[in-house]
Amino acid sequence: GVTAVSQQVEMHKSTVSRLLATLEGVGAVARLPESNLFRIGPSLLSLISQVPFHQQLIALASPFLHQLTAQIGEDSGLCxxxxxxxxxxxxxxxxQQIQVRNWIGERYPLHSSVAGKLFLAFFAEERRERYLRERPLIRYASQTYTDPDQLRPHLLAIRQHGYSWVLDEFADGLAGLAVPIFDSNNQIVAAVTIYGPSFRFPGDNRAAVLSLALDAGRKMTDLLRQSNR
Structure with missing residues:
Protein backbone atom coordinates (compact mmCIF):
# COMPACT_ATOMS: atom_id res chain seq x y z
CA GLY A 1 0.00 0.00 0.00
CA VAL A 2 0.89 3.69 0.09
CA THR A 3 2.44 3.43 3.56
CA ALA A 4 4.74 0.55 2.60
CA VAL A 5 5.84 2.27 -0.61
CA SER A 6 6.52 5.56 1.17
CA GLN A 7 8.70 3.75 3.71
CA GLN A 8 10.64 1.89 1.02
CA VAL A 9 11.37 4.97 -1.10
CA GLU A 10 11.63 7.32 1.91
CA MET A 11 9.10 9.79 0.53
CA HIS A 12 6.11 11.44 2.19
CA LYS A 13 2.85 9.49 1.96
CA SER A 14 1.04 12.34 0.20
CA THR A 15 3.74 12.45 -2.50
CA VAL A 16 3.64 8.69 -2.96
CA SER A 17 -0.16 8.78 -3.11
CA ARG A 18 -0.08 11.36 -5.91
CA LEU A 19 2.57 9.40 -7.84
CA LEU A 20 0.60 6.17 -7.55
CA ALA A 21 -2.55 7.97 -8.67
CA THR A 22 -0.68 9.23 -11.73
CA LEU A 23 0.69 5.76 -12.50
CA GLU A 24 -2.77 4.29 -12.02
CA GLY A 25 -4.18 6.85 -14.43
CA VAL A 26 -1.86 5.76 -17.22
CA GLY A 27 -2.31 2.08 -16.49
CA ALA A 28 1.16 1.50 -15.09
CA VAL A 29 -0.25 0.19 -11.80
CA ALA A 30 -3.66 -1.07 -10.76
CA ARG A 31 -5.23 -1.19 -7.32
CA LEU A 32 -6.12 -4.64 -6.01
CA PRO A 33 -9.84 -4.92 -5.22
CA GLU A 34 -10.83 -4.57 -1.57
CA SER A 35 -7.33 -3.54 -0.48
CA ASN A 36 -4.87 -0.67 -0.61
CA LEU A 37 -2.26 -2.74 -2.44
CA PHE A 38 -1.14 -2.18 -6.02
CA ARG A 39 -0.08 -4.53 -8.79
CA ILE A 40 1.42 -4.04 -12.24
CA GLY A 41 -1.05 -2.34 -14.56
CA PRO A 42 -2.09 -3.22 -18.12
CA SER A 43 0.22 -0.74 -19.84
CA LEU A 44 3.25 -2.54 -18.37
CA LEU A 45 2.04 -6.05 -19.09
CA SER A 46 3.11 -5.85 -22.72
CA LEU A 47 6.60 -4.81 -21.61
CA ILE A 48 6.73 -7.64 -19.10
CA SER A 49 6.18 -10.14 -21.90
CA GLN A 50 9.64 -9.19 -23.20
CA VAL A 51 11.32 -9.95 -19.86
CA PRO A 52 12.79 -13.42 -19.14
CA PHE A 53 10.01 -15.70 -17.93
CA HIS A 54 11.11 -16.14 -14.30
CA GLN A 55 11.48 -12.38 -13.86
CA GLN A 56 8.06 -11.95 -15.45
CA LEU A 57 6.52 -14.38 -12.99
CA ILE A 58 8.20 -12.71 -10.02
CA ALA A 59 6.97 -9.27 -11.09
CA LEU A 60 3.42 -10.50 -11.58
CA ALA A 61 3.29 -12.53 -8.37
CA SER A 62 5.05 -10.20 -5.94
CA PRO A 63 2.07 -8.06 -4.85
CA PHE A 64 -0.07 -11.16 -4.40
CA LEU A 65 2.59 -12.89 -2.30
CA HIS A 66 2.90 -9.81 -0.09
CA GLN A 67 -0.87 -9.70 0.28
CA LEU A 68 -1.09 -13.39 1.18
CA THR A 69 1.65 -13.08 3.79
CA ALA A 70 -0.05 -10.00 5.26
CA GLN A 71 -3.41 -11.80 5.39
CA ILE A 72 -2.20 -15.17 6.68
CA GLY A 73 0.94 -14.26 8.62
CA GLU A 74 3.09 -17.05 7.16
CA ASP A 75 5.74 -17.12 4.43
CA SER A 76 4.51 -17.27 0.85
CA GLY A 77 6.58 -18.35 -2.12
CA LEU A 78 6.72 -18.79 -5.87
CA CYS A 79 8.04 -22.02 -7.40
CA GLN A 96 6.41 -14.63 13.18
CA GLN A 97 9.20 -15.21 15.70
CA ILE A 98 9.51 -18.85 14.62
CA GLN A 99 9.89 -19.02 10.83
CA VAL A 100 10.88 -21.39 8.10
CA ARG A 101 14.15 -20.57 6.40
CA ASN A 102 14.73 -18.65 3.18
CA TRP A 103 14.58 -21.07 0.24
CA ILE A 104 15.02 -18.69 -2.72
CA GLY A 105 17.26 -20.31 -5.32
CA GLU A 106 16.99 -23.78 -3.81
CA ARG A 107 15.68 -26.91 -5.53
CA TYR A 108 13.51 -29.64 -4.06
CA PRO A 109 12.31 -33.07 -5.17
CA LEU A 110 8.96 -33.29 -6.90
CA HIS A 111 7.52 -36.14 -4.86
CA SER A 112 7.98 -34.69 -1.36
CA SER A 113 7.51 -30.92 -1.71
CA VAL A 114 4.14 -29.19 -1.78
CA ALA A 115 4.77 -27.46 -5.12
CA GLY A 116 6.43 -30.55 -6.54
CA LYS A 117 3.42 -32.77 -5.93
CA LEU A 118 1.22 -30.13 -7.55
CA PHE A 119 3.46 -30.09 -10.63
CA LEU A 120 3.50 -33.89 -10.81
CA ALA A 121 -0.29 -33.97 -10.56
CA PHE A 122 -0.73 -31.56 -13.47
CA PHE A 123 2.07 -32.86 -15.70
CA ALA A 124 1.12 -34.93 -18.73
CA GLU A 125 0.73 -38.60 -17.83
CA GLU A 126 3.83 -39.63 -19.78
CA ARG A 127 6.03 -37.14 -17.92
CA ARG A 128 4.56 -38.07 -14.55
CA GLU A 129 4.96 -41.81 -15.14
CA ARG A 130 8.53 -41.38 -16.33
CA TYR A 131 9.38 -39.61 -13.08
CA LEU A 132 7.68 -42.27 -10.94
CA ARG A 133 9.35 -45.05 -12.91
CA GLU A 134 12.88 -43.65 -13.11
CA ARG A 135 13.39 -41.52 -10.01
CA PRO A 136 13.82 -43.08 -6.56
CA LEU A 137 11.23 -41.71 -4.14
CA ILE A 138 13.64 -40.89 -1.33
CA ARG A 139 12.22 -40.43 2.16
CA TYR A 140 12.83 -36.90 3.46
CA ALA A 141 10.48 -36.95 6.45
CA SER A 142 8.14 -39.26 8.32
CA GLN A 143 5.22 -38.88 5.87
CA THR A 144 7.09 -38.79 2.54
CA TYR A 145 5.50 -40.94 -0.16
CA THR A 146 8.06 -43.57 -1.15
CA ASP A 147 5.79 -46.01 -3.02
CA PRO A 148 4.66 -44.94 -6.54
CA ASP A 149 1.49 -47.03 -6.19
CA GLN A 150 0.48 -45.02 -3.13
CA LEU A 151 1.52 -41.69 -4.63
CA ARG A 152 -0.47 -42.08 -7.88
CA PRO A 153 -3.98 -41.89 -6.35
CA HIS A 154 -2.81 -39.04 -4.13
CA LEU A 155 -1.67 -37.09 -7.21
CA LEU A 156 -5.00 -37.79 -8.92
CA ALA A 157 -6.82 -36.29 -5.94
CA ILE A 158 -4.57 -33.21 -6.06
CA ARG A 159 -5.38 -32.71 -9.74
CA GLN A 160 -9.11 -33.09 -9.11
CA HIS A 161 -9.10 -30.68 -6.17
CA GLY A 162 -6.75 -28.15 -7.79
CA TYR A 163 -4.38 -27.71 -4.85
CA SER A 164 -1.84 -29.58 -2.72
CA TRP A 165 -1.28 -29.81 1.03
CA VAL A 166 1.72 -31.38 2.75
CA LEU A 167 2.41 -32.22 6.37
CA ASP A 168 5.68 -33.81 7.49
CA GLU A 169 6.53 -34.85 3.91
CA PHE A 170 9.45 -32.57 3.03
CA ALA A 171 10.53 -31.94 6.63
CA ASP A 172 9.01 -33.04 9.91
CA GLY A 173 7.15 -30.18 11.52
CA LEU A 174 6.60 -28.35 8.21
CA ALA A 175 3.15 -27.83 6.65
CA GLY A 176 2.45 -26.25 3.29
CA LEU A 177 -0.15 -25.43 0.66
CA ALA A 178 0.39 -24.94 -3.09
CA VAL A 179 -1.99 -23.66 -5.77
CA PRO A 180 -1.30 -23.56 -9.52
CA ILE A 181 -0.61 -20.81 -12.02
CA PHE A 182 -1.48 -21.75 -15.61
CA ASP A 183 -0.42 -20.25 -18.93
CA SER A 184 -2.63 -19.49 -21.94
CA ASN A 185 -2.33 -23.14 -23.03
CA ASN A 186 -3.65 -24.27 -19.63
CA GLN A 187 -0.26 -25.75 -18.75
CA ILE A 188 0.97 -25.39 -15.17
CA VAL A 189 3.99 -23.07 -15.15
CA ALA A 190 4.31 -22.07 -11.49
CA ALA A 191 2.91 -22.60 -8.03
CA VAL A 192 2.10 -20.22 -5.20
CA THR A 193 3.05 -21.73 -1.86
CA ILE A 194 2.26 -20.89 1.75
CA TYR A 195 4.03 -22.74 4.52
CA GLY A 196 4.87 -22.64 8.19
CA PRO A 197 5.49 -24.77 11.28
CA SER A 198 2.80 -27.42 11.62
CA PHE A 199 2.10 -26.49 15.25
CA ARG A 200 0.78 -23.15 13.95
CA PHE A 201 -0.13 -23.56 10.28
CA PRO A 202 -2.81 -23.87 9.05
CA GLY A 203 -4.39 -24.22 12.49
CA ASP A 204 -8.12 -23.51 12.48
CA ASN A 205 -7.82 -21.37 9.36
CA ARG A 206 -7.44 -24.13 6.76
CA ALA A 207 -10.55 -23.21 4.74
CA ALA A 208 -9.83 -19.47 4.82
CA VAL A 209 -6.17 -19.97 3.86
CA LEU A 210 -7.17 -22.22 0.95
CA SER A 211 -9.75 -19.71 -0.30
CA LEU A 212 -7.25 -16.83 -0.24
CA ALA A 213 -4.57 -18.88 -2.00
CA LEU A 214 -6.89 -20.18 -4.74
CA ASP A 215 -8.16 -16.67 -5.40
CA ALA A 216 -4.58 -15.36 -5.72
CA GLY A 217 -3.66 -18.22 -8.05
CA ARG A 218 -6.63 -17.52 -10.33
CA LYS A 219 -5.79 -13.81 -10.49
CA MET A 220 -2.14 -14.51 -11.30
CA THR A 221 -3.20 -16.94 -14.02
CA ASP A 222 -5.42 -14.25 -15.55
CA LEU A 223 -2.63 -11.66 -15.44
CA LEU A 224 -0.11 -14.03 -16.99
CA ARG A 225 -2.48 -14.87 -19.82
CA GLN A 226 -3.14 -11.17 -20.46
CA SER A 227 0.58 -10.41 -20.59
CA ASN A 228 1.24 -13.14 -23.16
CA ARG A 229 -1.50 -12.25 -25.62
Missing part, protein backbone atom coordinates in the same frame (compact mmCIF):
# COMPACT_ATOMS: atom_id res chain seq x y z
CA UNK A 80 8.55 -23.29 -10.93
CA UNK A 81 9.26 -26.75 -12.33
CA UNK A 82 12.91 -27.26 -13.22
CA UNK A 83 13.40 -30.58 -14.95
CA UNK A 84 12.73 -33.25 -12.33
CA UNK A 85 12.95 -30.74 -9.49
CA UNK A 86 11.24 -27.66 -8.10
CA UNK A 87 13.01 -24.29 -8.09
CA UNK A 88 11.96 -21.59 -5.64
CA UNK A 89 12.26 -18.18 -7.32
CA UNK A 90 10.67 -15.87 -4.75
CA UNK A 91 9.65 -15.78 -1.10
CA UNK A 92 7.95 -13.21 1.13
CA UNK A 93 8.75 -13.57 4.82
CA UNK A 94 6.17 -13.38 7.57
CA UNK A 95 6.70 -11.62 10.87
Missing amino acids: VPDGDQVLQIDQVRGQ
Whole structure:
Protein backbone atom coordinates (compact mmCIF):
# COMPACT_ATOMS: atom_id res chain seq x y z
CA GLY A 1 0.00 0.00 0.00
CA VAL A 2 0.89 3.69 0.09
CA THR A 3 2.44 3.43 3.56
CA ALA A 4 4.74 0.55 2.60
CA VAL A 5 5.84 2.27 -0.61
CA SER A 6 6.52 5.56 1.17
CA GLN A 7 8.70 3.75 3.71
CA GLN A 8 10.64 1.89 1.02
CA VAL A 9 11.37 4.97 -1.10
CA GLU A 10 11.63 7.32 1.91
CA MET A 11 9.10 9.79 0.53
CA HIS A 12 6.11 11.44 2.19
CA LYS A 13 2.85 9.49 1.96
CA SER A 14 1.04 12.34 0.20
CA THR A 15 3.74 12.45 -2.50
CA VAL A 16 3.64 8.69 -2.96
CA SER A 17 -0.16 8.78 -3.11
CA ARG A 18 -0.08 11.36 -5.91
CA LEU A 19 2.57 9.40 -7.84
CA LEU A 20 0.60 6.17 -7.55
CA ALA A 21 -2.55 7.97 -8.67
CA THR A 22 -0.68 9.23 -11.73
CA LEU A 23 0.69 5.76 -12.50
CA GLU A 24 -2.77 4.29 -12.02
CA GLY A 25 -4.18 6.85 -14.43
CA VAL A 26 -1.86 5.76 -17.22
CA GLY A 27 -2.31 2.08 -16.49
CA ALA A 28 1.16 1.50 -15.09
CA VAL A 29 -0.25 0.19 -11.80
CA ALA A 30 -3.66 -1.07 -10.76
CA ARG A 31 -5.23 -1.19 -7.32
CA LEU A 32 -6.12 -4.64 -6.01
CA PRO A 33 -9.84 -4.92 -5.22
CA GLU A 34 -10.83 -4.57 -1.57
CA SER A 35 -7.33 -3.54 -0.48
CA ASN A 36 -4.87 -0.67 -0.61
CA LEU A 37 -2.26 -2.74 -2.44
CA PHE A 38 -1.14 -2.18 -6.02
CA ARG A 39 -0.08 -4.53 -8.79
CA ILE A 40 1.42 -4.04 -12.24
CA GLY A 41 -1.05 -2.34 -14.56
CA PRO A 42 -2.09 -3.22 -18.12
CA SER A 43 0.22 -0.74 -19.84
CA LEU A 44 3.25 -2.54 -18.37
CA LEU A 45 2.04 -6.05 -19.09
CA SER A 46 3.11 -5.85 -22.72
CA LEU A 47 6.60 -4.81 -21.61
CA ILE A 48 6.73 -7.64 -19.10
CA SER A 49 6.18 -10.14 -21.90
CA GLN A 50 9.64 -9.19 -23.20
CA VAL A 51 11.32 -9.95 -19.86
CA PRO A 52 12.79 -13.42 -19.14
CA PHE A 53 10.01 -15.70 -17.93
CA HIS A 54 11.11 -16.14 -14.30
CA GLN A 55 11.48 -12.38 -13.86
CA GLN A 56 8.06 -11.95 -15.45
CA LEU A 57 6.52 -14.38 -12.99
CA ILE A 58 8.20 -12.71 -10.02
CA ALA A 59 6.97 -9.27 -11.09
CA LEU A 60 3.42 -10.50 -11.58
CA ALA A 61 3.29 -12.53 -8.37
CA SER A 62 5.05 -10.20 -5.94
CA PRO A 63 2.07 -8.06 -4.85
CA PHE A 64 -0.07 -11.16 -4.40
CA LEU A 65 2.59 -12.89 -2.30
CA HIS A 66 2.90 -9.81 -0.09
CA GLN A 67 -0.87 -9.70 0.28
CA LEU A 68 -1.09 -13.39 1.18
CA THR A 69 1.65 -13.08 3.79
CA ALA A 70 -0.05 -10.00 5.26
CA GLN A 71 -3.41 -11.80 5.39
CA ILE A 72 -2.20 -15.17 6.68
CA GLY A 73 0.94 -14.26 8.62
CA GLU A 74 3.09 -17.05 7.16
CA ASP A 75 5.74 -17.12 4.43
CA SER A 76 4.51 -17.27 0.85
CA GLY A 77 6.58 -18.35 -2.12
CA LEU A 78 6.72 -18.79 -5.87
CA CYS A 79 8.04 -22.02 -7.40
CA VAL A 80 8.55 -23.29 -10.93
CA PRO A 81 9.26 -26.75 -12.33
CA ASP A 82 12.91 -27.26 -13.22
CA GLY A 83 13.40 -30.58 -14.95
CA ASP A 84 12.73 -33.25 -12.33
CA GLN A 85 12.95 -30.74 -9.49
CA VAL A 86 11.24 -27.66 -8.10
CA LEU A 87 13.01 -24.29 -8.09
CA GLN A 88 11.96 -21.59 -5.64
CA ILE A 89 12.26 -18.18 -7.32
CA ASP A 90 10.67 -15.87 -4.75
CA GLN A 91 9.65 -15.78 -1.10
CA VAL A 92 7.95 -13.21 1.13
CA ARG A 93 8.75 -13.57 4.82
CA GLY A 94 6.17 -13.38 7.57
CA GLN A 95 6.70 -11.62 10.87
CA GLN A 96 6.41 -14.63 13.18
CA GLN A 97 9.20 -15.21 15.70
CA ILE A 98 9.51 -18.85 14.62
CA GLN A 99 9.89 -19.02 10.83
CA VAL A 100 10.88 -21.39 8.10
CA ARG A 101 14.15 -20.57 6.40
CA ASN A 102 14.73 -18.65 3.18
CA TRP A 103 14.58 -21.07 0.24
CA ILE A 104 15.02 -18.69 -2.72
CA GLY A 105 17.26 -20.31 -5.32
CA GLU A 106 16.99 -23.78 -3.81
CA ARG A 107 15.68 -26.91 -5.53
CA TYR A 108 13.51 -29.64 -4.06
CA PRO A 109 12.31 -33.07 -5.17
CA LEU A 110 8.96 -33.29 -6.90
CA HIS A 111 7.52 -36.14 -4.86
CA SER A 112 7.98 -34.69 -1.36
CA SER A 113 7.51 -30.92 -1.71
CA VAL A 114 4.14 -29.19 -1.78
CA ALA A 115 4.77 -27.46 -5.12
CA GLY A 116 6.43 -30.55 -6.54
CA LYS A 117 3.42 -32.77 -5.93
CA LEU A 118 1.22 -30.13 -7.55
CA PHE A 119 3.46 -30.09 -10.63
CA LEU A 120 3.50 -33.89 -10.81
CA ALA A 121 -0.29 -33.97 -10.56
CA PHE A 122 -0.73 -31.56 -13.47
CA PHE A 123 2.07 -32.86 -15.70
CA ALA A 124 1.12 -34.93 -18.73
CA GLU A 125 0.73 -38.60 -17.83
CA GLU A 126 3.83 -39.63 -19.78
CA ARG A 127 6.03 -37.14 -17.92
CA ARG A 128 4.56 -38.07 -14.55
CA GLU A 129 4.96 -41.81 -15.14
CA ARG A 130 8.53 -41.38 -16.33
CA TYR A 131 9.38 -39.61 -13.08
CA LEU A 132 7.68 -42.27 -10.94
CA ARG A 133 9.35 -45.05 -12.91
CA GLU A 134 12.88 -43.65 -13.11
CA ARG A 135 13.39 -41.52 -10.01
CA PRO A 136 13.82 -43.08 -6.56
CA LEU A 137 11.23 -41.71 -4.14
CA ILE A 138 13.64 -40.89 -1.33
CA ARG A 139 12.22 -40.43 2.16
CA TYR A 140 12.83 -36.90 3.46
CA ALA A 141 10.48 -36.95 6.45
CA SER A 142 8.14 -39.26 8.32
CA GLN A 143 5.22 -38.88 5.87
CA THR A 144 7.09 -38.79 2.54
CA TYR A 145 5.50 -40.94 -0.16
CA THR A 146 8.06 -43.57 -1.15
CA ASP A 147 5.79 -46.01 -3.02
CA PRO A 148 4.66 -44.94 -6.54
CA ASP A 149 1.49 -47.03 -6.19
CA GLN A 150 0.48 -45.02 -3.13
CA LEU A 151 1.52 -41.69 -4.63
CA ARG A 152 -0.47 -42.08 -7.88
CA PRO A 153 -3.98 -41.89 -6.35
CA HIS A 154 -2.81 -39.04 -4.13
CA LEU A 155 -1.67 -37.09 -7.21
CA LEU A 156 -5.00 -37.79 -8.92
CA ALA A 157 -6.82 -36.29 -5.94
CA ILE A 158 -4.57 -33.21 -6.06
CA ARG A 159 -5.38 -32.71 -9.74
CA GLN A 160 -9.11 -33.09 -9.11
CA HIS A 161 -9.10 -30.68 -6.17
CA GLY A 162 -6.75 -28.15 -7.79
CA TYR A 163 -4.38 -27.71 -4.85
CA SER A 164 -1.84 -29.58 -2.72
CA TRP A 165 -1.28 -29.81 1.03
CA VAL A 166 1.72 -31.38 2.75
CA LEU A 167 2.41 -32.22 6.37
CA ASP A 168 5.68 -33.81 7.49
CA GLU A 169 6.53 -34.85 3.91
CA PHE A 170 9.45 -32.57 3.03
CA ALA A 171 10.53 -31.94 6.63
CA ASP A 172 9.01 -33.04 9.91
CA GLY A 173 7.15 -30.18 11.52
CA LEU A 174 6.60 -28.35 8.21
CA ALA A 175 3.15 -27.83 6.65
CA GLY A 176 2.45 -26.25 3.29
CA LEU A 177 -0.15 -25.43 0.66
CA ALA A 178 0.39 -24.94 -3.09
CA VAL A 179 -1.99 -23.66 -5.77
CA PRO A 180 -1.30 -23.56 -9.52
CA ILE A 181 -0.61 -20.81 -12.02
CA PHE A 182 -1.48 -21.75 -15.61
CA ASP A 183 -0.42 -20.25 -18.93
CA SER A 184 -2.63 -19.49 -21.94
CA ASN A 185 -2.33 -23.14 -23.03
CA ASN A 186 -3.65 -24.27 -19.63
CA GLN A 187 -0.26 -25.75 -18.75
CA ILE A 188 0.97 -25.39 -15.17
CA VAL A 189 3.99 -23.07 -15.15
CA ALA A 190 4.31 -22.07 -11.49
CA ALA A 191 2.91 -22.60 -8.03
CA VAL A 192 2.10 -20.22 -5.20
CA THR A 193 3.05 -21.73 -1.86
CA ILE A 194 2.26 -20.89 1.75
CA TYR A 195 4.03 -22.74 4.52
CA GLY A 196 4.87 -22.64 8.19
CA PRO A 197 5.49 -24.77 11.28
CA SER A 198 2.80 -27.42 11.62
CA PHE A 199 2.10 -26.49 15.25
CA ARG A 200 0.78 -23.15 13.95
CA PHE A 201 -0.13 -23.56 10.28
CA PRO A 202 -2.81 -23.87 9.05
CA GLY A 203 -4.39 -24.22 12.49
CA ASP A 204 -8.12 -23.51 12.48
CA ASN A 205 -7.82 -21.37 9.36
CA ARG A 206 -7.44 -24.13 6.76
CA ALA A 207 -10.55 -23.21 4.74
CA ALA A 208 -9.83 -19.47 4.82
CA VAL A 209 -6.17 -19.97 3.86
CA LEU A 210 -7.17 -22.22 0.95
CA SER A 211 -9.75 -19.71 -0.30
CA LEU A 212 -7.25 -16.83 -0.24
CA ALA A 213 -4.57 -18.88 -2.00
CA LEU A 214 -6.89 -20.18 -4.74
CA ASP A 215 -8.16 -16.67 -5.40
CA ALA A 216 -4.58 -15.36 -5.72
CA GLY A 217 -3.66 -18.22 -8.05
CA ARG A 218 -6.63 -17.52 -10.33
CA LYS A 219 -5.79 -13.81 -10.49
CA MET A 220 -2.14 -14.51 -11.30
CA THR A 221 -3.20 -16.94 -14.02
CA ASP A 222 -5.42 -14.25 -15.55
CA LEU A 223 -2.63 -11.66 -15.44
CA LEU A 224 -0.11 -14.03 -16.99
CA ARG A 225 -2.48 -14.87 -19.82
CA GLN A 226 -3.14 -11.17 -20.46
CA SER A 227 0.58 -10.41 -20.59
CA ASN A 228 1.24 -13.14 -23.16
CA ARG A 229 -1.50 -12.25 -25.62
